Amino acid sequence: MTAVFEPFDVVDVRFPTSREHDGSDAMNPDPDYSAAYVVVRTSAGESGAGFVFTIGRGNEVAASAIRAVERLVVGLDVEETLADMGAFWRLIVHDSQLRWLGPEKGVVHMAIGAVVNAVWDLYAKREGKPLWQLLGELTPEQLVALIDFRHLSDALTPAEALEILTRGAAGKDARVAALLADGYPAYTTSAGWLGYSDAKVELLVKEALADGFTHLKLKVGADADDDERRLEMVRSLVGPDVLLSIDANQAWDVGEAIDTIGRLAPYGLYWVEEPTSPDDVAGHRAIAQAVAPVRVATGEHVANRVVFKQLLAAGAIDVCQIDACRVAGVNENVAILVLAAKYGVPVCPHAGGVGLCEVVQHLAMFDLVAVSGSTQNRWIEFVDHLHEHFVVPARVQGGRYLAPTLPGSGAELLPTTLIDYRYPDGVVWSDPQSTDPHPQGR
Amino acid sequence: MTAVFEPFDVVDVRFPTSREHDGSDAMNPDPDYSAAYVVVRTSAGESGAGFVFTIGRGNEVAASAIRAVERLVVGLDVEETLADMGAFWRLIVHDSQLRWLGPEKGVVHMAIGAVVNAVWDLYAKREGKPLWQLLGELTPEQLVALIDFRHLSDALTPAEALEILTRGAAGKDARVAALLADGYPAYTTSAGWLGYSDAKVELLVKEALADGFTHLKLKVGADADDDERRLEMVRSLVGPDVLLSIDANQAWDVGEAIDTIGRLAPYGLYWVEEPTSPDDVAGHRAIAQAVAPVRVATGEHVANRVVFKQLLAAGAIDVCQIDACRVAGVNENVAILVLAAKYGVPVCPHAGGVGLCEVVQHLAMFDLVAVSGSTQNRWIEFVDHLHEHFVVPARVQGGRYLAPTLPGSGAELLPTTLIDYRYPDGVVWSDPQSTDPHPQGR
Numbered sequence: 072m073t074a075v076f077e078p079f080d081v082v083d084v085r086f087p088t089s090r091e092h093d094g095s096d097a098m099n100p101d102p103d104y105s106a107a108y109v110v111v112r113t114s115a116g117e118s119g120a121g122f123v124f125t126i127g128r129g130n131e132v133a134a135s136a137i138r139a140v141e142r143l144v145v146g147l148d149v150e151e152t153l154a155d156m157g158a159f160w161r162l163i164v165h166d167s168q169l170r171w172l173g174p175e176k177g178v179v180h181m182a183i184g185a186v187v188n189a190v191w192d193l194y195a196k197r198e199g200k201p202l203w204q205l206l207g208e209l210t211p212e213q214l215v216a217l218i219d220f221r222h223l224s225d226a227l228t229p230a231e232a233l234e235i236l237t238r239g240a241a242g243k244d245a246r247v248a249a250l251l252a253d254g255y256p257a258y259t260t261s262a263g264w265l266g267y268s269d270a271k272v273e274l275l276v277k278e279a280l281a282d283g284f285t286h287l288k289l290k291v292g293a294d295a296d297d298d299e300r301r302l303e304m305v306r307s308l309v310g311p312d313v314l315l316s317i318d319a320n321q322a323w324d325v326g327e328a329i330d331t332i333g334r335l336a337p338y339g340l341y342w343v344e345e346p347t348s349p350d351d352v353a354g355h356r357a358i359a360q361a362v363a364p365v366r367v368a369t370g371e372h373v374a375n376r377v378v379f380k381q382l383l384a385a386g387a388i389d390v391c392q393i394d395a396c397r398v399a400g401v402n403e404n405v406a407i408l409v410l411a412a413k414y415g416v417p418v419c420p421h422a423g424g425v426g427l428c429e430v431v432q433h434l435a436m437f438d439l440v441a442v443s444g445s446t447q448n449r450w451i452e453f454v455d456h457l458h459e460h461f462v463v464p465a466r467v468q469g470g471r472y473l474a475p476t477l478p479g480s481g482a483e484l485l486p487t488t489l490i491d492y493r494y495p496d497g498v499v500w501s502d503p504q505s506t507d508p509h510p511q512g513r
Numbered sequence: 514m515t516a517v518f519e520p521f522d523v524v525d526v527r528f529p530t531s532r533e534h535d536g537s538d539a540m541n542p543d544p545d546y547s548a549a550y551v552v553v554r555t556s557a558g559e560s561g562a563g564f565v566f567t568i569g570r571g572n573e574v575a576a577s578a579i580r581a582v583e584r585l586v587v588g589l590d591v592e593e594t595l596a597d598m599g600a601f602w603r604l605i606v607h608d609s610q611l612r613w614l615g616p617e618k619g620v621v622h623m624a625i626g627a628v629v630n631a632v633w634d635l636y637a638k639r640e641g642k643p644l645w646q647l648l649g650e651l652t653p654e655q656l657v658a659l660i661d662f663r664h665l666s667d668a669l670t671p672a673e674a675l676e677i678l679t680r681g682a683a684g685k686d687a688r689v690a691a692l693l694a695d696g697y698p699a700y701t702t703s704a705g706w707l708g709y710s711d712a713k714v715e716l717l718v719k720e721a722l723a724d725g726f727t728h729l730k731l732k733v734g735a736d737a738d739d740d741e742r743r744l745e746m747v748r749s750l751v752g753p754d755v756l757l758s759i760d761a762n763q764a765w766d767v768g769e770a771i772d773t774i775g776r777l778a779p780y781g782l783y784w785v786e787e788p789t790s791p792d793d794v795a796g797h798r799a800i801a802q803a804v805a806p807v808r809v810a811t812g813e814h815v816a817n818r819v820v821f822k823q824l825l826a827a828g829a830i831d832v833c834q835i836d837a838c839r840v841a842g843v844n845e846n847v848a849i850l851v852l853a854a855k856y857g858v859p860v861c862p863h864a865g866g867v868g869l870c871e872v873v874q875h876l877a878m879f880d881l882v883a884v885s886g887s888t889q890n891r892w893i894e895f896v897d898h899l900h901e902h903f904v905v906p907a908r909v910q911g912g913r914y915l916a917p918t919l920p921g922s923g924a925e926l927l928p929t930t931l932i933d934y935r936y937p938d939g940v941v942w943s944d945p946q947s948t949d950p951h952p953q954g955r
Contacts, residue, residue, distance in 0.1 A: 099609040128581060128610035135577040139570060167541040168570035174814055177619010222790040225767035325667035348664040350819040372616055377792040
C-alpha cells in the first residue's frame with residue numbers, strides 16, 4: 072500500500088513579544104510574533120512542519136487558509152508528490168477557487184507557502200539531509216522542474232534557467248566544504264528596533280560588535296529627526312568601517328523617501344530597506360535612481376515571483392530580500408533566486424520574527440551552493456529572538472550562520488512551545504499574569 | 514447615549530453555479546459564486562450589508578478575515594465614524610497586525626472592503642439615498658478626505674485631487690437628471706462563457722442583441738484555435754458594428770498574449786481584458802504597446818490603489834476596470850476613480866459574479882456624476898446571474914443600467930437566500946439532490 076497524506080495538524084501559536092517592544096518599527100509598533108503552524112503527516116508516519124509568520128491579530132485567518140489548502144492535499148500519494156514537487160506546487164497554487172482569493176498573494180498564498188515548506192521539511196527529513204543540502208544536490212534539470220514559468224517567461228525561460236543553474240553548479244563541492252567550515256555571513260537587526268531606548272540600543276550595538284557582526288541595521292521612518300539622531304549615535308559607536316543599513320518598513324512615499332535618505336546618507340548607509348510600498352515597482356526604481364550609491368533593498372512583503380520579476384528586470388532593487396514564508400514556499404523562492412542571479416542582484420534574506428532565521432538560511436545556503444555561487448555582498452538577517460523554541464535552532468557565531476547539518480528545514484517547533492503558546496488557550500495567553508515559561512534566550 | 518457598532522453577522526453564502534458552467538473561463542472552470550457576507554449593526558438598530566465575492570472554496574477564509582476586522586470596529590461611535598469615513602478607512606486598513614497579512618492585498622484587504630462597503634450601505638440607508646447619490650452629493654473637499662494618499666502622492670496629491678473633483682463637479686445636476694432619465698450604458702458577458710456550447714452561445718448572442726446590447730464580451734485563453742473559431746462565429750452573428758471585447762482571465766504570458774491577440778485582432782476587438790498576471794504592470798505595458806489599437810483592460814484582480822497608480826501612470830491600461838469588492842471598498846475606489854480621471858483612462862467596472870453588478874453600478878454612476886463627467890467609451894459589465902437574490906436587484910433595460918433610486922449600496926441579500934444558500938447547512942448544500950429553491954431568473 073502506498074503512503075498518502077493525512078489530515079494536517081494546524082496550531083495558532085503566538086508569542087507575547089509586544090510586551091518588550093521587540094520587533095517594533097515604523098509601521099508595526101506592537102507585534103506579537105506568531106505562527107500559523109502546520110504539520111503535514113503521511114499514512115507511513117512521516118511528518119514535516121511549516122508555518123505562516125504573522126505579527127498577531129489575524130493569525131487565525133492564516134490557520135483557516137491552511138485548512139482550505141489541506142483539502143487539496145489529503146489523500147495525495149506521497150511518492151508521486153515528492154517525485155514531482157513542481158506539479159504539486161502548481162496543483163495547489165493554481166486551484167482556481169483558492170487562487171481567486173489572491174491571486175497568488177496575501178493570506179492564501181502564504182498558507183500555500185506553509186504547506187509547500189512543510190512537505191519540503193518532510194522530504195528533507197526522509198532523505199536525512201538539511202534542506203539546503205537536499206536542494207543543493209538536485210540537478211539543474213530537477214531544479215528547473217520546480218519552477219512555474221507561468222507569467223515569468225518574458226523575463227526567464229526554462230532554457231535560460233537551466234543555463235544559469237548549470238553554470239551555478241560548477242565548483243559546488245568546494246563551496247559546500249567552505250560553507251560547512253566557515254558558515255555564511257550574517258547581519259543583525261537586534262540592536263535597532265524603534266521601541267528601544269538609546270541606552271538599550273547602545274548596549275546592544277556594543278554586544279553586536281563584540282559578537283563579531285560587521286553589518287548592523289536600524290529601524291527608521293517614524294520621525295526623521297529621531298532617525299538622524301539615532302543614526303549619528305550608532306555611527307559614532309561603530310566607527311567608519313562597520314556597515315550600517317536602515318529599514319523604513321514602507322513608511323515613506325516616494326518623494327519623502329528620497330528626501331529622507333538624502334538627509335541620512337552622510338552617516339554612511341549600505342542599503343535602505345522597504346523605503347515605500349512593496350507593490351510599487353516604479354516607486355522603488357525612482358528611489359533607487361535618486362539615492363544611489365545607497366542601495367535599495369526590498370522583498371519581505373513582495374507577494375510573488377511576478378512582482379520580483381519586475382523589481383529585478385527594472386533595476387528597481389539592488390538587494391533582493393527573499394522571505395521563507397511570504398511567497399508560496401521553496402519552489403517560488405527557487406524561481407526568485409534564479410531571477411536574481413539572471414539580473415546579477417545579490418540575495419540577502421529577510422529573517423527575524425519567529426522561525427524565519429531557521430528556515431531562510433537554507434535558501435541562502437542553497438543559493439551559495441548551486442545558484443549564485445557567492446557570499447560576496449550577501450548576508451542573512453539575524454535577530455536573536457525566539458530561537459529556543461525550535462528543535463533545530465539557527466546558530467550564529469562570530470557574525471556568521473553555521474550551516475545546519477541536521478535533517479529538515481528548521482521549521483519544527485518544540486512540543487512544549489505548541490502547548491504553552493497556543494492561542495488563546497496556552498498558559499501564556501489564558502493567564503496574562505503568568506510568567507513566560509520560556510523567556511527569550513538573550 | 515450615542516450609538517456604537519455591535520457585533521457583525523457573518524454568513525458564508527454559496528451558489529451552485531458550477532452545475533451549469535455559468536461563469537466558466539480560461540482560469541476558472543467551475544466557479545461556485547459565493548459571498549462572505551457581513552451585516553454591520555449599530556446599537557440604534559441600523560444596519561448595512563457588504564460582502565467579499567469569491568468563487569467557492571476559501572469563502573470561509575474570507576469570513577474568518579471579516580471576523581478579524583470585526584474586533585477593530587465593534588464599539589466605535591457611529592456618528593464619529595460616519596462623519597470621518599477617511600479616518601475609519603485608515604484605522605482598519607493600517608492596523609499593523611492585520612496589515613502584515615497583505616499588506617493591502619488578498620483576503621484581509623477584501624474583508625476590509627466588505628466592512629467598509631457595509632458601513633457605506635448603512636450610511637446611505639440612513640440618508641435615504643442610493644449610494645451613488647450620497648457620494649455624488651459630497652463636496653470635492655469631503656471626497657478628498659475619503660482618500661488615503663499614502664503611497665500615492667508621487668502620482669496624485671490632495672491638491673490635484675481637489676482640482677480634479679472640483680472640475681468634475683461642474684454641471685453635476687444636468688448629469689444626474691440625464692442618468693435618472695437614460696441610465697448608464699452596459700455591456701454583457703452573459704453569452705460568452707467558455708463552458709457553453711456553440712448553440713448556447715448563438716442563442717444568447719441573439720438574445721443580447723434583441724435586448725439592446727451593442728457591446729459583448731467573450732471569454733478566451735484556453736485554446737487559441739477554439740477562440741478564433743468562436744470569435745469568427747460571433748462576429749458573423751453580430752455584424753461589423755457591434756463592439757466585441759475578449760477576456761483571457763490572466764491565461765497568457767506576455768509574448769503569448771501579444772501573439773494571440775494579433776491573431777484574433779482581425780475579427781475586430783474593442784478591448785482585451787486581463788491578458789496576463791494582474792500584478793504585471795510592465796507586462797501590461799508591453800502588451801498594450803504591441804497590440805494597439807486594441808485596448809488593454811484590467812482591474813478586477815488588481816490588489817490596491819498602488820498597483821492601479823502604476824498601471825495608469827505607465828500607460829499600461831487603456832480601460833480601468835474597478836471592482837467593488839477586491840480593493841478596500843468605496844474609499845479606495847474613489848481614489849482609483851480620481852487617478853483614472855487624472856490619466857484620462859475610462860473606467861468600465863468589472864461586474865457579474867454575485868452582487869457585483871448591484872454594488873459597482875453605484876461607483877460608475879458616481880464617476881459620471883462627480884468625477885469623469887462622461888459615459889463616453891464607458892460601459893458597466895452586466896451578467897444576468899443571481900440578481901433575484903438581492904433586495905434591490907440591478908435593473909438593465911435596452912442595454913443600459915437604470916439608476917437605482919432606493920436607499921443603500923445594493924449589497925443586501927434576501928433573508929431566504931441567507932437561509933437556503935448558507936454553506937454548508939443551507940438546503941442547497943445539505944441536500945445535494947434538492948432542487949434549487951430559487952433558480953436563476955433568466
